[in-house]
Amino acid sequence: MDENSTKKFCKFFTSFGSIIDLSLINPNYQHVIVKPVTFLQSLDSFFHQQDGTFQDYPSMDYGIVPEKACRKIFKDDWPIFMDALECLNLATPVTTRYLKMPNDVQLDRRGNYYYIPLCCTGPVFDEPDQFSVHLLTSISTPHFFKQVSFAKQLLDTLPEPVLVPCKNVNQTIIKNLSTDTMITISSHVPAIKLKVDEPNEEVSAYIIQATKKIAEESHIPVKYKFVQFCVQNHITKVESLPSALYHRLPKITCKKCQDDPRFDKLLKAWTEALHANEIPDKFKATG
Numbered sequence: 001m002d003e004n005s006t007k008k009f010c011k012f013f014t015s016f017g018s019i020i021d022l023s024l025i026n027p028n029y030q031h032v033i034v035k036p037v038t039f040l041q042s043l044d045s046f047f048h049q050q051d052g053t054f055q056d057y058p059s060m061d062y063g064i065v066p067e068k069a070c071r072k073i074f075k076d077d078w079p080i081f082m083d084a085l086e087c088l089n090l091a092t093p094v095t096t097r098y099l100k101m102p103n104d105v106q107l108d109r110r111g112n113y114y115y116i117p118l119c120c121t122g123p124v125f126d127e128p129d130q131f132s133v134h135l136l137t138s139i140s141t142p143h144f145f146k147q148v149s150f151a152k153q154l155l156d157t158l159p160e161p162v163l164v165p166c167k168n169v170n171q172t173i174i175k176n177l178s179t180d181t182m183i184t185i186s187s188h189v190p191a192i193k194l195k196v197d198e199p200n201e202e203v204s205a206y207i208i209q210a211t212k213k214i215a216e217e218s219h220i221p222v223k224y225k226f227v228q229f230c231v232q233n234h235i236t237k238v239e240s241l242p243s244a245l246y247h248r249l250p251k252i253t254c255k256k257c258q259d260d261p262r263f264d265k266l267l268k269a270w271t272e273a274l275h276a277n278e279i280p281d282k283f284k285a286t287g
Contacts, residue, residue, distance in 0.1 A: 028087065033084070039081075039084075042073075042074065042081070043081070043085075045073075046073055046074075046081075046119070047116075047118045047119055049119065049121070056069070057069045058104075058105050059101060059105050059107060059113075060119050060121075061105075061119075061120065061121045061122075061167055062101070062105070062120060062165045062166060062167055063115055063116050063117045063118070063119050063120040063166075063169075064094070064099060064101070064107075064113055064114075064115060064163075065091075065113060065114045065115075065116050065119055066108070066111055066112070066113055067111065067112035067113065067114065068111065070082055070114065082114065085114075085116065089146060089148045089149050089152075090116060090117075090118060090146075090148060091114045091115065091116040091148060092114065092115050092148050092151060092152040093112065093113070093114055093115075094113050094114065094115045094151075094155065094163065095113070096108075096109050096111070096113065098155050098161060098162055098163050099113070099162065099163050100162040100163065100164055100165065100175070101165055102165055105165070115148065115151055115163065116148075117146075117147045117148065117169060117170070117171075117172060118169065120166070120167050120168060120169040121167055121169075122166070122167030122168040122169060123168060123169070124168065124169055124170045125168040125170060125171050125186055126170075126186075126188060129193060129195060130229050130231065130233065131262055131263070131266060132193050132194060132195040132196075132266075133193075133194045133195075133196075133204075133226050133227070133228055133249065133266070133270055134191040134192065134193055134194065134226070134227050134228075134229065134246075135191065135192040135194060135211065135224055135225075135226055135227075136191050136224065136225050136227055136285065137192075137222060137223065137224040137285070138221075138222065138223040138224065138285050146187045146192075147170070147171070147172035147185055147187050148172075149214045150172060150174075150185045150207075150210055150211075150214070151163065151172050151174065151185075153209075153210035153213050153214060154174050154183065154206065154207070154210050155174070157206055157209065157210060158174070158176045158178075158203075158206055159176065159177075159178040159179075160176060160177035160178040161174050161175070161176055161177070162174070162175050162177060164182070170186060170187045170188065171184060171185065171186050171187075172184070172185045172187075173185075176203055176206075179198075179200060179202060179203055180198070181196060181197065181198050181200065181203045182196070182197040182198075183195070183196055183203065183207065184196075184197075194207055194226075196266075196269070198265075199265045199266045199268075199269040199270070200265075200269050201268075201269045201272045201273045201276075202273075203269075204269045204270050204272075204273035204274075205273040205276060205277050207273075208226070208273055208274060208277045208279075209277060211224065212277075212279070212280070212283065215283045222283060223283055223284060223285040223286075224279070224283060224285050225248050225249075225279070225284070225285040225287075226248075226249045226270065226274065226279075227246040227247060227248055227249060228246060228247050228249055228252070228257065228263070228266070228267065228270070229244055229245070229246045229247075230244070230245040230246060230247060230254055230256070230257055231254075231256050231257050231260050231262075231263065232245060232254075232256060233245050233246075248287075249267075249270050249271060249274050250270065250271040250272075250274040250275055252267055252271065
């Protein structure tokens with residue numbers, strides 16, 4: 001069977017759930033999962049820590065998973081499982097110099113770790129926040145534009161980043177020590193909330209550049225836009241965000257938002273950063 005026939009074979013049987021060929025999502029992944037039910041059951045047990053592993057590795061409560069825990073759970077197949085999670089942007093290797101843990105959680109400074117938000121034991125945080133910028137994208141595929149993607153890019157590009165402990169399963173918090181700025185990334189179904197506690201152009205630019213890099217590395221076409229929800233909205237549910245009144249950055253023509261002092265620093269930082277780091281035409285979402 002030649003390479004083209006093999007690809008068609010794998011695509012056909014993946015469509016029926018008989019196998020899982022993740023190379024259809026990421027061509028760099030070279031394994032075919034021939035027992036998908038067993039594979040998914042193992043991942044479910046891993047994410048929900050059903051075997052009590054978190055008692056031995058308390059950092060897992062915060063999504064910081066030691067390699068030794070992966071070896072213990074997945075046995076000899078652990079590289080296949082971890083490669084699959086990385087392929088899906090559900091996990092990324094992280095060194096201890098990027099980790100800031102609570103005093104009661106000790107890390108092995110010579111050990112290897114992964115950041116896997118789905119292992120976090122806290123609830124989903126879905127409170128809307130008008131005074132944050134949101135990222136709206138043309139795709140809903142869960143392995144793009146999520147916490148792991150942003151964590152990977154921002155830890156690589158920010159001058160002095162550290163991953164701040166957070167148990168909420170859909171939140172990633174990164175602090176940039178050089179600007180003393182906290183970035184909170186909240187992953188929701190309709191939008192990704194990007195909250196910067198002290199808005200400034202430098203950090204906003206890093207987030208914009210990280211988003212562009214994620215889009216460039218995507219294996220399917222991606223279009224996106226940064227928006228600010230209008231002060232006239234009364235948003236009570238995250239699900240209502242796409243149908244709410246919003247302003248596409250960097251253009252703000254709403255007088256009420258421009259005159260609201262609560263938006264002043266936020267709009268100034270993001271407007272200047274987006275003018276200096278324009279979204280390429282091929283990634284610009286319409287509307």
